[in-house]
Amino acid sequence: MIDLLKTETARVLDVVDEAPGLKTFVLEPANAMEFSPGQFVLVSKLGVGESVFAISSDPSDTGKIAVSVQALGKNTNALHELDPGESVGLRGPYGNSFPIDEWRGKRVFVIGGGIGLAPLRPVVYSLLARKHEFQSLSLVYGARLPQLLAYKPELERWKEEMEVHLTVDEARDGWDGKVGVVPKVMTELALSPDNGVAVICGPPVMIRFGHIALRDLGFSDEQVYTTLEMKMKCGVGLCGRCNVDHRYICKDGPVFRMDEINHLG
Numbered sequence: 714m715i716d717l718l719k720t721e722t723a724r725v726l727d728v729v730d731e732a733p734g735l736k737t738f739v740l741e742p743a744n745a746m747e748f749s750p751g752q753f754v755l756v757s758k759l760g761v762g763e764s765v766f767a768i769s770s771d772p773s774d775t776g777k778i779a780v781s782v783q784a785l786g787k788n789t790n791a792l793h794e795l796d797p798g799e800s801v802g803l804r805g806p807y808g809n810s811f812p813i814d815e816w817r818g819k820r821v822f823v824i825g826g827g828i829g830l831a832p833l834r835p836v837v838y839s840l841l842a843r844k845h846e847f848q849s850l851s852l853v854y855g856a857r858l859p860q861l862l863a864y865k866p867e868l869e870r871w872k873e874e875m876e877v878h879l880t881v882d883e884a885r886d887g888w889d890g891k892v893g894v895v896p897k898v899m900t901e902l903a904l905s906p907d908n909g910v911a912v913i914c915g916p917p918v919m920i921r922f923g924h925i926a927l928r929d930l931g932f933s934d935e936q937v938y939t940t941l942e943m944k945m946k947c948g949v950g951l952c953g954r955c956n957v958d959h960r961y962i963c964k965d966g967p968v969f970r971m972d973e974i975n976h977l978g
Contacts, residue, residue: 720757723803725795726777731863732856735828736793737769737781742803745775750813750835751940751968754805756780758795762788767832767940767967768806772839781831781863808967811938813839816910820849824923826895826915827856830863832940832967833914841874848908855880855895859888878902895919896926906931912938924971934971941967941974 723740731737738756748754748768757763764786770779784793795801813836821840825833840850852875856862859881871877880891880898891898895915904911904927911932913923920939927937 720802720804722800723756723778725797725799725801727797728795731781731865732861734784735781735861735863736784737779737863738792738795738801739770739777739779740801740803741777746778746803746806747775748772748778748806748835749810750839751810751832752806752808753832753967754778754780754803754807756782756792757802757804758788758791759802761791762786763802763804764788764792769831769834770838772835773842781828783828808964811836811912811968813843817846818848818908820905820907820909821847821851822904822909822911823850823852823854824895824899824911824913824915825852825854826919826923827861828863829915829919830854833912834864834867836912837871837875841871844874850875851878851904852876853878853880853895853899853902853904855882855891855893855898857882859884859886894922896922899923899926900930904930904932906933906936910936910938914940934975937971938968939971939974941969 721743723742725738726741727739729737750772753765753767755763755765766780766782768778769781770777782789782792784790823833823837837852840847844850852871862879868877868879878891878898880893880895881888882894884892911927913920924937
């Protein structure tokens, strides 16, 4: 019987400074870890605590995983002190995943805000690896300030492989791209629901108004996917912290279609 609560050791291979207060940790699990876009892991520092993080690396590389960590509390601050070569505790992967196979032949719009690009990063990797299977691929990504945009080198590379639209709420530091919140840019771009699928993740307020914008553009709730990651703690539905109605976000999610979210009590 598989012990879902078993914690294994992972070695820190690299630490990438993405933005102020945000670091990506590239980890080498003791055993190869297969995962699907949208799944999450729990990472712990011995004697400090354990936190839930979306896996943000390429699913095709099972020898390592990456998690992007904002320094917001005791455990995340402790993780920010880690250097390459040190070890952490690792549990997972847990949860369901984005149904990328169901999107074949469609126009896929990936929409992210701030750290919300983390769970979408594996989606982009997977889509680009199978680019010929989709009608078109587009990314709309924004942050409050230019310096808060994550994965900047990859964003530049992705521009060569798919349509990429970057925006910031406030133009600073010589920014010459789009200015405006993500939902506003979505409307300006007139994203088409015709044979389309939208995947959106970011701060709750961005998801809320992004969902409204998508509806106004003609997207049905069956065409829109997102992740619900708030309140998850144990990862396996034992603690009950993420229980909503008859479901557990950690077990039945964190990926949901918008029409499924509408039925959560």
